[in-house]
Amino acid sequence: PIGDTSVLDDVSLIYINKAKSFFEDATNKGYVKQEGTCFNRLQNIFNNFEQNSGIIGRMVYFSGKDVNDLGRFKECRSSNDTRYIVFSVNGLPMGIYLAMCVPTECTEEYFSQFKPYLASFGNKVLDELNIQQAYFEEELTPERFDFFDSAKRNSEVQTLRAGHYITILIMIFLITSVIVSTIIELIERSKKTAREKAGIPEPEPKPKNCLQKYFTSFYLLENTSKLFFARSKDGDKNLEILNGVRVLSMAWVILGHTYYYAMRTALHNPLV
Numbered sequence: 001p002i003g004d005t006s007v008l009d010d011v012s013l014i015y016i017n018k019a020k021s022f023f024e025d026a027t028n029k030g031y032v033k034q035e036g037t038c039f040n041r042l043q044n045i046f047n048n049f050e051q052n053s054g055i056i057g058r059m060v061y062f063s064g065k066d067v068n069d070l071g072r073f074k075e076c077r078s079s080n081d082t083r084y085i086v087f088s089v090n091g092l093p094m095g096i097y098l099a100m101c102v103p104t105e106c107t108e109e110y111f112s113q114f115k116p117y118l119a120s121f122g123n124k125v126l127d128e129l130n131i132q133q134a135y136f137e138e139e140l141t142p143e144r145f146d147f148f149d150s151a152k153r154n155s156e157v158q159t160l161r162a163g164h165y166i167t168i169l170i171m172i173f174l175i176t177s178v179i180v181s182t183i184i185e186l187i188e189r190s191k192k193t194a195r196e197k198a199g200i201p202e203p204e205p206k207p208k209n210c211l212q213k214y215f216t217s218f219y220l221l222e223n224t225s226k227l228f229f230a231r232s233k234d235g236d237k238n239l240e241i242l243n244g245v246r247v248l249s250m251a252w253v254i255l256g257h258t259y260y261y262a263m264r265t266a267l268h269n270p271l272v
Contacts, residue, residue: 012060013049020046031117038106045103055081055103062101071099073150080104084150085111089122091144108147115142181218189221 023042026032033039045052045059062076062084076084076099083104089096102111122140195202208216217223 012057015060015063015065016046016049016056026114026117029117032113036110038103038110041103041105058082059101059103062099064097064099068095068097069099070097071101073099076101077150083107086148086150087111088146088148089144090146108149108152111147114147115145118142118145177215177218178220181215182220184215185219185221 023032023046027034027039045056049056058076058079059082062072062079062082064071070086071084073084076082079101081104082101083106085100085102085106085108087098087100100111119140119142126140192202
């Protein structure tokens with residue numbers, strides 16, 4: 001069953017054997033120091049699958065399995081013997097993020113030893129696939145790779161800075177403008193409806209001052225109507241095609257941003 005980490009299945013064994021060969025290759029080539037609590041813990045796990053089936057199952061199940069896969073953040077963090085670390089590759093046409101659920105003895109500083117090995121391994125793969133020149137102006141370097149502990153990064157993100165306060169104030173200002181403008185719009189519509197029912201003719205429009213123009217630009221109902229239901233004046237439908245062009249343009253922008261964010265940021269799918 002999903003979440004049962006007491007017994008290793010074939011998929012888990014494939015993942016852990018791949019990790020073992022990667023770890024041993026980096027160690028044998030001298031990229032990783034053969035000392036420290038993390039090294040000893042990983043070596044013990046890789047050499048004793050049966051005795052460590054529980055933590056191996058959690059490591060595999062809670063880690064990401066694909067490019068831009070954040071795995072299972074909460075489950076990994078809630079376990080007493082695992083730590084949640086994110087591996088990323090910077091400076092690529094498409095961002096790469098991969099979550100790793102590793103033993104608590106292992107830190108981001110320890111995994112930083114793998115950066116030169118990852119650069120060497122990555123350049124070798126790119127050369128074999130013959131895509132080095134097509135996408136990269138230069139070879140991969142260790143600086144492109146990054147490991148970070150989510151717990152440390154979360155504490156940094158939770159601290160609000162001046163830019164955050166400015167953004168919040170701007171958003172509050174814009175939202176307040178929309179609310180106030182829409183209230184004014186509803187009042188004007190209510191007055192117009194009352195005049196129509198009473199048979200009172202519309203007064204001559206007066207020139208609007210800057211403040212009135214400002215609030216008019218934030219009318220929610222009127223602007224929404226213009227955006228989705230606009231027609232040419234006096235029933236002239238000769239330029240109706242422009243409405244179709246506008247719809248296609250909006251759809252193109254939405255579709256483009258959907259693919260952009262899906263390719264440039266990590267995803268979390270609890271069903272995987």
